Amino acid sequence: MKKLFAASVVMASCFFGSAHAADIKKPECIAPAKPGGGFDLTCRVAQGGIGDKLGNPMQVSFMPGGIGAVAITLFNTTRTDDPNAIVAFSSGSLLNIATGKYGEWTENDVRFLATVGADFGAVIVRADSEFKTLDDLMNKVKADESSLAIGAGGSVGSQDWMKAALLLKAVDRDPRKMIYVAYDGGGDALTGLLGGSIDVYTGDIGEMTAHLETGQLRVLAVMSPDRLPAPFADIPTTKELGYDAEWTIIRGFYMGKNVSDDAYDKWVAAFKEAYGSEEFAKIQHDKGLLPLNIAGKDLDDNVKERIQKLRAIAKEAGLIQ
Amino acid sequence: MNEVLTGLSGGFGVALMPLNLLLVLIGCFAGTLIGALPGIGPINGVAILLPIAYSMGLPPESALILLAGIYYGAEYGGRISSILLNVPGDAGAVMTTLDGNPMAKRGEAGRALSISAVASFVGGTIAVILMSLFGPFLAKFALTFTPADYVALMVFAFASLSSLVGKNQVKTLMGAAIGLMLATVGIDANTGVPRYTGGIPDILAGFDFLVVVIGFFGMAELIHLVEQQVSGKLKLLPIGKSFVTWKDLMQIRWTMLRSSIIGFIIGVLPGVGASVASAVTYGTEMRMAGEDRKKFGTGDPRGLAAPEAGNNAAAGGAMVPMLTLGIPGSGTTAILLGALMLFNVTPGPMMFEQRPEIAWGLIASMYIGNLALLVINLPLVGLFARMLTIPQKYLSPLIAVLAFIGVYSVVGNPFDLLLIIGFGIFGWILRKLEFSLAPIILGFVLGHLFEDNLRRALSISRGDWSILISSWESIGLYVMAVLIVILPVLVSYRNKRKA
Numbered sequence: 001m002k003k004l005f006a007a008s009v010v011m012a013s014c015f016f017g018s019a020h021a022a023d024i025k026k027p028e029c030i031a032p033a034k035p036g037g038g039f040d041l042t043c044r045v046a047q048g049g050i051g052d053k054l055g056n057p058m059q060v061s062f063m064p065g066g067i068g069a070v071a072i073t074l075f076n077t078t079r080t081d082d083p084n085a086i087v088a089f090s091s092g093s094l095l096n097i098a099t100g101k102y103g104e105w106t107e108n109d110v111r112f113l114a115t116v117g118a119d120f121g122a123v124i125v126r127a128d129s130e131f132k133t134l135d136d137l138m139n140k141v142k143a144d145e146s147s148l149a150i151g152a153g154g155s156v157g158s159q160d161w162m163k164a165a166l167l168l169k170a171v172d173r174d175p176r177k178m179i180y181v182a183y184d185g186g187g188d189a190l191t192g193l194l195g196g197s198i199d200v201y202t203g204d205i206g207e208m209t210a211h212l213e214t215g216q217l218r219v220l221a222v223m224s225p226d227r228l229p230a231p232f233a234d235i236p237t238t239k240e241l242g243y244d245a246e247w248t249i250i251r252g253f254y255m256g257k258n259v260s261d262d263a264y265d266k267w268v269a270a271f272k273e274a275y276g277s278e279e280f281a282k283i284q285h286d287k288g289l290l291p292l293n294i295a296g297k298d299l300d301d302n303v304k305e306r307i308q309k310l311r312a313i314a315k316e317a318g319l320i321q
Numbered sequence: 322m323n324e325v326l327t328g329l330s331g332g333f334g335v336a337l338m339p340l341n342l343l344l345v346l347i348g349c350f351a352g353t354l355i356g357a358l359p360g361i362g363p364i365n366g367v368a369i370l371l372p373i374a375y376s377m378g379l380p381p382e383s384a385l386i387l388l389a390g391i392y393y394g395a396e397y398g399g400r401i402s403s404i405l406l407n408v409p410g411d412a413g414a415v416m417t418t419l420d421g422n423p424m425a426k427r428g429e430a431g432r433a434l435s436i437s438a439v440a441s442f443v444g445g446t447i448a449v450i451l452m453s454l455f456g457p458f459l460a461k462f463a464l465t466f467t468p469a470d471y472v473a474l475m476v477f478a479f480a481s482l483s484s485l486v487g488k489n490q491v492k493t494l495m496g497a498a499i500g501l502m503l504a505t506v507g508i509d510a511n512t513g514v515p516r517y518t519g520g521i522p523d524i525l526a527g528f529d530f531l532v533v534v535i536g537f538f539g540m541a542e543l544i545h546l547v548e549q550q551v552s553g554k555l556k557l558l559p560i561g562k563s564f565v566t567w568k569d570l571m572q573i574r575w576t577m578l579r580s581s582i583i584g585f586i587i588g589v590l591p592g593v594g595a596s597v598a599s600a601v602t603y604g605t606e607m608r609m610a611g612e613d614r615k616k617f618g619t620g621d622p623r624g625l626a627a628p629e630a631g632n633n634a635a636a637g638g639a640m641v642p643m644l645t646l647g648i649p650g651s652g653t654t655a656i657l658l659g660a661l662m663l664f665n666v667t668p669g670p671m672m673f674e675q676r677p678e679i680a681w682g683l684i685a686s687m688y689i690g691n692l693a694l695l696v697i698n699l700p701l702v703g704l705f706a707r708m709l710t711i712p713q714k715y716l717s718p719l720i721a722v723l724a725f726i727g728v729y730s731v732v733g734n735p736f737d738l739l740l741i742i743g744f745g746i747f748g749w750i751l752r753k754l755e756f757s758l759a760p761i762i763l764g765f766v767l768g769h770l771f772e773d774n775l776r777r778a779l780s781i782s783r784g785d786w787s788i789l790i791s792s793w794e795s796i797g798l799y800v801m802a803v804l805i806v807i808l809p810v811l812v813s814y815r816n817k818r819k820a
Binding site: 063064067069070073099101102103146149151154155156157158161179180181182183184187188190191192194195196197198210211214319 | 463464465466467468508509510511512513515520522523525526591642646647648655668734736773776777780781783
């Protein structure tokens, strides 16, 4: 039994432990989750989009556990200077950092590298809902924040909850009084919306592509800074409707804190080169992402600013003291 | 009705094309093998093979037919290791161990395998027929099922299990309680607070279902085998040449029919899968058996046929919300949904109009797939049964390796390998104390669903408990739950008075 276990641990470490080579000899993208989710998708965009800029084929590996905590711990303990590996992150990971879910690790313990695109929050109701516009909905919220049930695929304190909380904050209502129903993933939440259990679903616009033409749902607003390209061009933004509730789901990568500037710059250059190419744009589009291309120092600054904002919101919403 | 027939005939036209026929056969065969491996169930089978199917450059309907073949094949195959080794291949096959394994231990492995193959066929086929006839209607019904109704369904499931399995009811209840406790570990969805994680980041998201099943069943069984071997108590299993008889089929015909219908309805509900279906059907059959109830758990064909018909019918039922509404009803259908999107097909009501060759081709391939599985599986019964003739000293390490690889390939976190060992030792100790392990697994599955839905319901009602009895579906389920508990007591009381 013991031997068996030892054997599998050895196997496991072969799988994970890429050699600390000086060049991007064995490019590896780590999705800190099980196959099939958003992190997997993030890595696939990198694999297809910048794969040919690295000289060697990129491998995607999975490191699930604790909503990304396992991966960030590993990159702060044993692989802090691994020049070959990039780890996928999303706004959800940033929120986890902001609310302290990753324990002692913060935004200063990793080097943010580059993005592969973005998705945006969306406010969705049933087609036969009494809310025809976002104003209808917000007026109801203003009158009584607990008069309607808002649901989404994540727990309280997750990105999905945050979108709903931001909407309430935009009209100076207390997110803590909101009726929030936590479903197990977007599919379940959609079922709840269609079945009438919840009145509003704060989802993502990317997943709506498939549902736009069915006529069962209405997207009241998208939480992006500007109008999105087709097929979403007709959907107003929260901002233009006068509500300060923006939610960008950013998707990208970080590296270990002690990675040399040399290695980091090589990766940044590869991403910047890819941003200009048509193939990258095509892969981004095919995977349901909207363009948001930032790499290097710009991203590091951008992300740190985001996390500061998130901390402020989380504090106001009572998620952290 | 005409629409259905036209659609189906078009679908059979697609599914019977030589390439697609070949693919469904390959898919079913590969699926059976994948399902037979402990730890690798339909979800992983489909997830692992999806990129391969995509890269083969097949037309979308052919690729889907291949993947769907793997899906039913794996549902079929899950029973093999349950029966022969007492190690369920996936969640839906946990109940199959209860009567399947005792039959194999009596030397009736062939009979058990063939009975379960027939029951799976009946369950799968009835599910497809119901799906072709009532699919869209049922999908709408599933949508009206609110969190409060799910709570009632879970109460019903618990009730139908209440006196189930194990000679000692107190230990059964304690087992279920252990399962419920395991289900509470992880970040609480309604407050965002980590519960019972002890600061270990690996379990922030809770225990993976597979880890619990493989730990409590697979590892515990292995430790038990090794212990018997060391103490020299290991008995060689008799391998008789047995097969399903006409008498068996007559005995289980109503069991199969009832279980198929119940399993299908449960499968249609999003989020409730084969594991709940097999638990409810087993419990129902046990209640229906009256005085024969004591035979359940000792190798009764009905106890084997019920969960097998139930879980295969549920697998078919789970396809309904995915095909008709574009909402996945289970983990596997979520992956199939992803596959559809990959081929630029939008699932939902539009699919039947825009891409009928895919929608109906897939449904027709399910009819063919079920038949193919029966035809492939019956002749192989003897071969599978002979697995038991592998000497224990080779078999145990083999199972261990497969279980470790299964868990690692799916979950990919070395910490989970430690967890399955921990659960295995815990399960082995419980076995020594004469606990039955199935209630733990069921408590774990039902506990998750029960808590999530109860808290959703209470969020929606602002904490008003009356929401739980606010619909006829809920009330009906509660009434059935009460009846299922008290009827046997009443019946036996009346019988005693008569006597």
